[in-house]
Structure formats: C-alpha cells, structure tokens
Amino acid sequence: MGEPVAVIGAGLVGCLASIALAKRGYKVTLFEYREDPRLTSTTDRNLRSINLAISARGISSLEYVDKDVCDRVLEGIIPMKGRMIHDTKGNQEAQNYGLFGECINSIDRAVLNSRLLNELDALENVEVKFGYKLVRINFGDIKQNCIFKTRQNAEESFEFDFVVGSDGAYSTVRAQMQHAVRMDYSQEYIDTCYIELYIPPAKTFNDDFRGPFSISPNHLHIWPRHNYMLIALANSDGSFTSTFFGPWSLVETLNSKSKIEQFFFANFPDAAHLMGLDHAVQAFLNHPKGALMCVECKPYHVPGGKAILIGDAAHSMVPFYGQGMNCGFEDIKVLMNLLDSQSPAEAFESYSQQRHKDLVAIIELAKANYKEMSHKVTSKAFLLRKKLDSILARVLKGKWLPLYTMVSFRADIPYHKAIEIEKRQMKILNFIQAILLALTAAGTIRAFSRLRRLLKRSG
Amino acid sequence: MGEPVAVIGAGLVGCLASIALAKRGYKVTLFEYREDPRLTSTTDRNLRSINLAISARGISSLEYVDKDVCDRVLEGIIPMKGRMIHDTKGNQEAQNYGLFGECINSIDRAVLNSRLLNELDALENVEVKFGYKLVRINFGDIKQNCIFKTRQNAEESFEFDFVVGSDGAYSTVRAQMQHAVRMDYSQEYIDTCYIELYIPPAKTFNDDFRGPFSISPNHLHIWPRHNYMLIALANSDGSFTSTFFGPWSLVETLNSKSKIEQFFFANFPDAAHLMGLDHAVQAFLNHPKGALMCVECKPYHVPGGKAILIGDAAHSMVPFYGQGMNCGFEDIKVLMNLLDSQSPAEAFESYSQQRHKDLVAIIELAKANYKEMSHKVTSKAFLLRKKLDSILARVLKGKWLPLYTMVSFRADIPYHKAIEIEKRQMKILNFIQAILLALTAAGTIRAFSRLRRLLKRSG
Known part of the structure; x- marks a missing residue:
C-alpha cells in the first residue's frame, strides 16, 4: 500500500x-x-x-x-445552451452562451x-x-x-x-x-444576500420540453432587475432550484407577507406564478439568508x-x-x-x-x-458586443474567442490567459469602432462638401 | 459599580x-x-x-x-530630534524630523x-x-x-x-x-525579516551626550542600504536597541560566522564596532527572526x-x-x-x-x-524635497505641512487628512517645478537670441 x-x-x-x-x-x-x-x-x-x-x-x-x-x-x-431572460411582463428572450451551441450543464x-x-x-x-x-x-x-x-x-x-x-x-x-x-x-464579503427558492414540476408532461417542466429546462433562467435578480436551474424531476440575489438592505425591508407579495408582483410576476406566491413569502421569511464571500x-x-x-x-x-x-x-x-x-x-x-x-x-x-447577469444582459451595448463577437468568431474561425466561451467551454485556456486574450480583443474592438466612426465621419464630410458644391452650382 | x-x-x-x-x-x-x-x-x-x-x-x-x-x-x-544617517565609512549625518525642533521619543x-x-x-x-x-x-x-x-x-x-x-x-x-x-x-506579509540586536552602554560617561552613550541618544540611527537597513534607538541606561531589517532570502544566506562578519564589515563597520562583531554573529545565528505583517x-x-x-x-x-x-x-x-x-x-x-x-x-x-528609511534618505531628490518643504513651511507659516510633521507631530490632523493635504502639496510642488523649468527655458531662449544678435552684429 x-x-x-x-x-x-x-x-x-x-x-x-x-x-x-x-x-x-x-x-x-x-x-x-x-x-x-x-x-x-x-x-x-x-x-x-x-x-x-x-x-x-x-x-x-x-x-x-x-x-x-x-x-x-x-x-x-x-x-443549458443559454440564458433565458425574463422581463417584468413575463416575456422571455433566449441568449445563447456559445456560438456553436455549446452548453453548460x-x-x-x-x-x-x-x-x-x-x-x-x-x-x-x-x-x-x-x-x-x-x-x-x-x-x-x-x-x-x-x-x-x-x-x-x-x-x-x-x-x-x-x-x-x-x-x-x-x-x-x-x-x-x-x-x-x-x-x-x-x-x-460582497453586499449580496441569497435566498433559495423552488419551482415545482409542472402537473402535466410538456411535449416541448420532454418532461414535466413549466419553463425551458435547457436555459439558465434569469430575471435581471439591475440591483437584484432571480435565477432558476432545472432539476431532472421537472422542478427548478431558484435563487434570489440582492443587497442585504433590500432583503431586510422585505419582512412581511404583504411587502414580499408586492415585491414579487412588481418584479417577478411570472416567477411568482410558477413557484406559488405563498412559497416565495415563506422562503423570504423563513429560509436561511446566505452571505457571499x-x-x-x-x-x-x-x-x-x-x-x-x-x-x-x-x-x-x-x-x-x-x-x-x-x-x-x-x-x-x-x-x-x-x-x-x-x-x-x-x-x-x-x-x-x-x-x-x-x-x-x-x-x-x-x-x-x-453586474453582467443582473444588469448588462438587458443593455443594448451588451447585445451589440455579443453580436460583434459572434460575427468575428464566425469570420475568424477559432481566432476570435468571446470571454464566456474561453472561460466556460475551453478547458485548454487557463483563466489568466483568457483575460489576456479578452483584453487584446477589446483593443481590437475599440479600434474597429474608431474606424467605423472615422468612416462615418468621412462620409458625413463628403456629404457636406457635395451639398456645398450643389449649393454653389445653384447659386 | x-x-x-x-x-x-x-x-x-x-x-x-x-x-x-x-x-x-x-x-x-x-x-x-x-x-x-x-x-x-x-x-x-x-x-x-x-x-x-x-x-x-x-x-x-x-x-x-x-x-x-x-x-x-x-x-x-x-x-529624538531627527535621523542620524550612517554611511558605509561610518560617517554620520543628521536630518531633523521637524522644522522647529519637534521630537519623537x-x-x-x-x-x-x-x-x-x-x-x-x-x-x-x-x-x-x-x-x-x-x-x-x-x-x-x-x-x-x-x-x-x-x-x-x-x-x-x-x-x-x-x-x-x-x-x-x-x-x-x-x-x-x-x-x-x-x-x-x-x-x-512583506518580504522583510527583522532581527533584534544590541549596542551596550559606553564604558565611560560622554559629556556630549550627558550619559554613557556611544552615539547620539537624541537621534534615530539608520544605516540605510537600500534593500536592507539597520536602525538603533537609545535606552536610558546608555544602551541602544538595534534592529536589522532585510529580505528573507538575504537573511537565509547569512548563515555562518564568516558570512555574517563579512556582511557587517562591508555594510555596517561602525555598528559592528559599537555592538561587537561577536554579538552581531550570535544575533544573526540565534535570535528569533521576526516576520512583518x-x-x-x-x-x-x-x-x-x-x-x-x-x-x-x-x-x-x-x-x-x-x-x-x-x-x-x-x-x-x-x-x-x-x-x-x-x-x-x-x-x-x-x-x-x-x-x-x-x-x-x-x-x-x-x-x-x-523605502524612505532604507533608501530615499540617501537620495538627492529626497533631500531637495526636504529643503523645499522647509523653505515653504517657514514662508507660509503653518499653511505648509510636511507629511512627516502631520503624521508625527500633529495629533489634530487625522491620518487620512494628512494624505489629502500632502497630495495637494505635491501638486503645488510640481507646479512650482514647472514654473522654474519654464523660467529656465525662457532664460535659455533669451540667452540664445542675445547670442544670435551679437553674432549678427559682428557678422
């Protein structure tokens, strides 16, 4: 031995x-x-x-x-092939993680x-x-x-x-x-508290999802609300484990049934429906509140x-x-x-x-x-960057790697290398942006000088 | 009660x-x-x-x-009204702490x-x-x-x-x-180890120092050697408590009588004389080595x-x-x-x-x-800054406060305020420097144009 x-x-x-x-x-x-x-x-x-x-x-x-x-x-x-973003009206919008259907699990x-x-x-x-x-x-x-x-x-x-x-x-x-x-x-410690919640399996089998899932099991569900958010990940029995993240000062104010109900109605109406409002109230009142360090x-x-x-x-x-x-x-x-x-x-x-x-x-x-999960996923700049990443990655096949791809789907790239590569890519993106801007500016100038010529002629 | x-x-x-x-x-x-x-x-x-x-x-x-x-x-x-800097030849040079004779003790x-x-x-x-x-x-x-x-x-x-x-x-x-x-x-942890040393009282009463002190009791003695240093502070019985500070990697190499002796001869000949070379060797070999955190x-x-x-x-x-x-x-x-x-x-x-x-x-x-104690005290830029501080403090009576003065002699100025004031003063000093440079440059230009005029006339 x-x-x-x-x-x-x-x-x-x-x-x-x-x-x-x-x-x-x-x-x-x-x-x-x-x-x-x-x-x-x-x-x-x-x-x-x-x-x-x-x-x-x-x-x-x-x-x-x-x-x-x-x-x-x-x-x-x-x-899970991507995020599913839920807005306050209950609308859902999918965002893929990878460019080629890569998944986290x-x-x-x-x-x-x-x-x-x-x-x-x-x-x-x-x-x-x-x-x-x-x-x-x-x-x-x-x-x-x-x-x-x-x-x-x-x-x-x-x-x-x-x-x-x-x-x-x-x-x-x-x-x-x-x-x-x-x-x-x-x-x-970061100023965020988390509370575990639960979405039960659907009562009936859902053909779309091949199981008793009430929402897509193949997405990481996010209800991003800037300062706070709710997420949910599927379990194989059709249920979802959900987690609320928010500042301690906010959570401390949510200390009564009516306040919690109001909070869920205003922010997570569809989630409240999925988990049951009573469950949300019980969780906020009785579940342990976790710290993040x-x-x-x-x-x-x-x-x-x-x-x-x-x-x-x-x-x-x-x-x-x-x-x-x-x-x-x-x-x-x-x-x-x-x-x-x-x-x-x-x-x-x-x-x-x-x-x-x-x-x-x-x-x-x-x-x-x-910040990305709770806030940026809803911003136009973030979606534009994602689109640019996607275009460049397809054009430059394997030479252009979005940060998320390197961290989550490329075990061969050490974390610190991923950051280095991302920094280099950011520089290139900024450069491209400058060129685009210059082209636009040049175009504008050309348009103006043409206008001037036209005016002169007519004058 | x-x-x-x-x-x-x-x-x-x-x-x-x-x-x-x-x-x-x-x-x-x-x-x-x-x-x-x-x-x-x-x-x-x-x-x-x-x-x-x-x-x-x-x-x-x-x-x-x-x-x-x-x-x-x-x-x-x-x-102690100031630092006493010892060079490798044993020469001593005093630097006052305060502008008006203020002391630490x-x-x-x-x-x-x-x-x-x-x-x-x-x-x-x-x-x-x-x-x-x-x-x-x-x-x-x-x-x-x-x-x-x-x-x-x-x-x-x-x-x-x-x-x-x-x-x-x-x-x-x-x-x-x-x-x-x-x-x-x-x-x-900072990469510095310290070792306590000891300078015994002088054998005879020293009239200069009003006691059995072999070096000035009214200074904090420093042997600055850039990467490492020795210091000594007086005790009332005429002895000094001395401390060596240096990187762990250096101290680990000083592991034999001959190496330590050589090190002291080359760097601290006068200190070796004051404490006795045997004591230095014993201290490096046997005293506990402290870490700084x-x-x-x-x-x-x-x-x-x-x-x-x-x-x-x-x-x-x-x-x-x-x-x-x-x-x-x-x-x-x-x-x-x-x-x-x-x-x-x-x-x-x-x-x-x-x-x-x-x-x-x-x-x-x-x-x-x-860095200041072990290195900067020997640099010309440091001494120039000290002189500028001294001039400005005398001219602007109480409106100009060297950082050391604020930290050590002004209990009414909170530490963070001292840093704020010092930052402001640094900006002013840089500004003065720029003006001086501009004046010198202007002077140089004037001198050149005068030279040109002279040449023209003679031409």
Whole structure:
C-alpha cells in the first residue's frame, strides 16, 4: 500500500481529489465533519444550495481523473445552451452562451456529491471517515499529525505524509497552515444576500420540453432587475432550484407577507406564478439568508510537501460565473499533473507558483459577472458586443474567442490567459469602432462638401 | 459599580483602554494569556522587540485619558530630534524630523507596559487576570459570554456587557467576531525579516551626550542600504536597541560566522564596532527572526455594542513610521470621545464608520516608509524635497505641512487628512517645478537670441 495521505472535507472537490490520489497509489483517508449525506433524508436539505453548472473545465478534469467515473457521476445532467431572460411582463428572450451551441450543464450538488461518495466506496485504498472534525495539525519533518474531534467528542489523532485541504471557504486546514507558513490571506464579503427558492414540476408532461417542466429546462433562467435578480436551474424531476440575489438592505425591508407579495408582483410576476406566491413569502421569511464571500490566499502549500489547499479552501468565489466547482476540479487536474512528474514537495511548490494567477483571475471574473447577469444582459451595448463577437468568431474561425466561451467551454485556456486574450480583443474592438466612426465621419464630410458644391452650382 | 466589560490583551493598548474605561465608571476585567511581565526576569526578554517611538498622537491620547498617568508612564523618555544617517565609512549625518525642533521619543516597550500595569493596580474598578487565554466568545443579546483556558488548563467563563479586543495582530477576539459579523479581512506579509540586536552602554560617561552613550541618544540611527537597513534607538541606561531589517532570502544566506562578519564589515563597520562583531554573529545565528505583517479589517465591531477591536488586533502595520502604538492609543481617544456622547451600540457603529479611512491611511503610509528609511534618505531628490518643504513651511507659516510633521507631530490632523493635504502639496510642488523649468527655458531662449544678435552684429 502507498504512502498515507489525508484529504480533509468530503465535498465535491475533496471526493474527486481522493479518487485521483487513490488512483496514483496513495493510501487515502478522507475526513468529513458532517455525517454521510447519503444517510440523511432529503427533507433535511439545508436550503442554502445554488444549483451547479458544470462546464468544460469541470468535465475535462473529471475525465482526466477517470473517464468511467465521469460518465457515471454526470449521468442525466441537463444541458443549458443559454440564458433565458425574463422581463417584468413575463416575456422571455433566449441568449445563447456559445456560438456553436455549446452548453453548460445543470446538476444538483447533493446528487453529484452522493455519486462521488459511491465511487469512493468502490476503491480499496480510500477510507472515508464521517463525523471527524479537524481540530489541529502538527506539521512535522516527515509526518503530519492530524487531531480530530469525533462524534463522541473524543480526540483521535492520525499521521500522514501530507494533508490536502478541501474543507471549503472557512477551512480549518488553511487556518492551521497559517501557523506553519507566512500566508497572505484576504476575505471580502460582497453586499449580496441569497435566498433559495423552488419551482415545482409542472402537473402535466410538456411535449416541448420532454418532461414535466413549466419553463425551458435547457436555459439558465434569469430575471435581471439591475440591483437584484432571480435565477432558476432545472432539476431532472421537472422542478427548478431558484435563487434570489440582492443587497442585504433590500432583503431586510422585505419582512412581511404583504411587502414580499408586492415585491414579487412588481418584479417577478411570472416567477411568482410558477413557484406559488405563498412559497416565495415563506422562503423570504423563513429560509436561511446566505452571505457571499471571496477568499484569496498565497501560497497554497506548506513547504516540504506537507500540505496543500484546493477548492474553496484556496479560492472562494461568488457564484456568478458558475466556475467555483469547475475551478476546484481543475485544481486537481493541475496538481495531479505536477505530482506525476515531481515529488510532493516540488509539486506543491510549483502549484503555488503557477496556479495563483489563474485563481486570482477567475475570482475577479466571477465578481464582475454579477453586474453582467443582473444588469448588462438587458443593455443594448451588451447585445451589440455579443453580436460583434459572434460575427468575428464566425469570420475568424477559432481566432476570435468571446470571454464566456474561453472561460466556460475551453478547458485548454487557463483563466489568466483568457483575460489576456479578452483584453487584446477589446483593443481590437475599440479600434474597429474608431474606424467605423472615422468612416462615418468621412462620409458625413463628403456629404457636406457635395451639398456645398450643389449649393454653389445653384447659386 | 458600573457595567462589567472585558478587555482582552494587556499590552500597551489594552492597558490604556482599561484605564480609560475604568475612569468612565465601567467595571473592567483585563485578561492576559501571558504571565505578569513584571514578575518575569529581564533576561527572559523575547528578543523580538523593536524600540518604540512615541510621538504627538500617542502622547496626546495618554494625556486625554489622564494627564498624571501620562506624566508618570512617560518619565525619562529620550527625545529624538531627527535621523542620524550612517554611511558605509561610518560617517554620520543628521536630518531633523521637524522644522522647529519637534521630537519623537524613544521608550522601551517593556518599561512602558510595566508602568501602565502599575497604574491599573491603583484603580479600584479594574481587575487584571494573567494566565487567561481566550478560547471562545458567545455573543448574546445582552451579555457576552467569554470562555478562557487558565494556567491549570481548566475552562472558566465570564459574562460582560461588551468585549474590547486589544489582543494583537493574531487576535482571538477578531476571529471570534468573524462568527458573528461579516468581516472583511486581509493579512499580507512583506518580504522583510527583522532581527533584534544590541549596542551596550559606553564604558565611560560622554559629556556630549550627558550619559554613557556611544552615539547620539537624541537621534534615530539608520544605516540605510537600500534593500536592507539597520536602525538603533537609545535606552536610558546608555544602551541602544538595534534592529536589522532585510529580505528573507538575504537573511537565509547569512548563515555562518564568516558570512555574517563579512556582511557587517562591508555594510555596517561602525555598528559592528559599537555592538561587537561577536554579538552581531550570535544575533544573526540565534535570535528569533521576526516576520512583518499588515492586517486590515472592517467593520471593527459587533452590532449591538457587543465587541470592538482596537490596536494591532484591528490594524497591524509595519513599524517604519513609528505609528503602531501611537495609532492604537489614538483609537482609544477616538472611541472614548464617542462613548462620552453615545451608547456603546451607537459609539461602536460610529467608530467603524469614521475610523476606517484613517487606519487604512496609516497602514499604507507605514508600508511606503520602508523605502524612505532604507533608501530615499540617501537620495538627492529626497533631500531637495526636504529643503523645499522647509523653505515653504517657514514662508507660509503653518499653511505648509510636511507629511512627516502631520503624521508625527500633529495629533489634530487625522491620518487620512494628512494624505489629502500632502497630495495637494505635491501638486503645488510640481507646479512650482514647472514654473522654474519654464523660467529656465525662457532664460535659455533669451540667452540664445542675445547670442544670435551679437553674432549678427559682428557678422
């Protein structure tokens, strides 16, 4: 059996990392402080999930780890080929994501997590320990001593060659690493609160959508209202998981049945009809209100190959580019690639060096995309840019890449490269605009001088 | 007896805050996880202190809390009227800090801390508990439940109306507050390591300096070497506490007696002579190597008047402007001023609102000043600017304020205002420069045309 390593946190990224490490021969112990989610009833949902959109980076990383695993865990995902914009009258307008029908894919976080855990059960050199809460790591020269609190409130300790921290935005591994390494770290809350809502399946089968869907399952539905918005992503049973995003100050004023009803009537009449007004009221009054935080840190490792951070523990981002999980899965691909040719000490060092600029890039892109989803999608300039992108991409086949395409459909382009390319393209667009303007101006001047000539003649 | 409140951390800021709160009638319990520093022997020094320079903001805040306390705790401080720049040949050159002889003042951290603790002993409504390490705070609607680990490793809990966090850069209060409030937070290490060194008293009384000082006690000595530097501040016994600052990569190479000796010979021959080469070698090999970190956060309080952060817990800064403690003391003055006219809930809220821009400002200034101390002080442009400042300040009496003067000698100008004024002054200086240049250019043109006329005549 291989070297013993620990993975802390059995969320999506922790599970996939465990599979990848096990396949490389490590003896993996995966610790999770919660109970096994497959044993808790579905009515115990925490009402804080935002449906996931898995796209090229996530899929290619899954495939990289194991093609069969990828096929099994992604079974039945629902492709979304674009946004469906809902206006205040209930009119819908589709905007494609890709130029060639590329899709992102809706999947329920709980379903994906359970499937990944099932995959782990089938592996011999992985042990999953639920109900183990990490308390402390003593980093040693050779072994990393990890101390956990168990369900019974007892302390248990284990030794590992290295520790992988995939324990989310509020990571304990990260906090422990900060005792061993000078880590730059920042957390920043954006002034947005989110509330989970639910659109039930339609009562009858809908031939248009091949299922009991009351709106298109193949679009990410957005009700953009500038300062706030509602979104909805399809589930395979015909329901939609919907999420409201808005400033805390607004949400705090929506504190009574009548105020919430009025708010939905004025802003989301069709959504109110789809989910039922009573549900909206109950959700705003009783569902937990989530905060959104960005986390950045550097480095991601403890020198000597002792520990490494991946997923939200290393880079928590706001959900507006649908890249949180995709980026976390890509972390694994990048790290495993390095581990294939280097020792853990070298690989972790290289990872911190080369991954940082990509993580900073996607965190920034995600933050900027809130404005795009909630506001820009309704502007003429945005639609014009989309059209220009589309024309140039068709004319310049593969030489012109819209930013969204690079981020969501091109796993081969690192995030920071995507930003570089986009900047270059913006310059070209501005140049084209200037030429068009000049041509128009020249045309205007020519027209005037012709007019003058005509006047002279007639004079 | 008044409302019970807790102050966590009996450093300089925690002690002064306790005095200020006690004078306002609160029943203060001050917790410190270390033992009473007055009981530990002076040879137990942690060899990590950088001497303090107390200036206008610190002094005025002490006076604001209690004039008599101020006089007692600052007894025997050593005024420093300027920098003394040492070149690699051992030549010294003085640069005054103020335009009118204003001074900053050297004081030993341990001495000041002990004196402040003595002041607390004399107060009836303050209890100081040493050996109490804060573990957790449960924020309640009315009472804040604080749980400590004692020397005996037992848990003890207490209830307070509010908690003041003055527990330094790695604050536990701050970490606990993050469970109760969405706090933006960042920590950033600068690539500089520091090592404490020591210059012993001279063997004989020096008439020039009125004491056994081997170099001027009334200057802050700097050996600026661009990428790194050495500084020294006087102690009242004739010794100097000296500190080396340099990049970690450099310090890591200085790992043998011969390398360190060579380094000192080449860079600090006079300092090596003053402290003894053996001491320098021992310090570099054996003294702890300190890291320098900047911390920013926001807000500083838990709503409802439950907790507030002051001092390094709220704003850890690098030591290059000598403002860390001064700023921490000023926090107390600002906060107490608010508490005099508002409820704790209102006062804490106002504090977060109005103090943030000043804290961000001084953190930035301190970071920028490393370059000034280690590098710029040797440049002609810097000296020219100093001369211009001096001329303009004398001509425009009180209307022209050098930045250093505003930060160090003018407690009435908030840090962020100082930056605003400096920016305006920079614009004026650039304007003057442009005029001078234009005049010179005009002069040159006139000279040329005169030459041409002369040539014509002679031709």
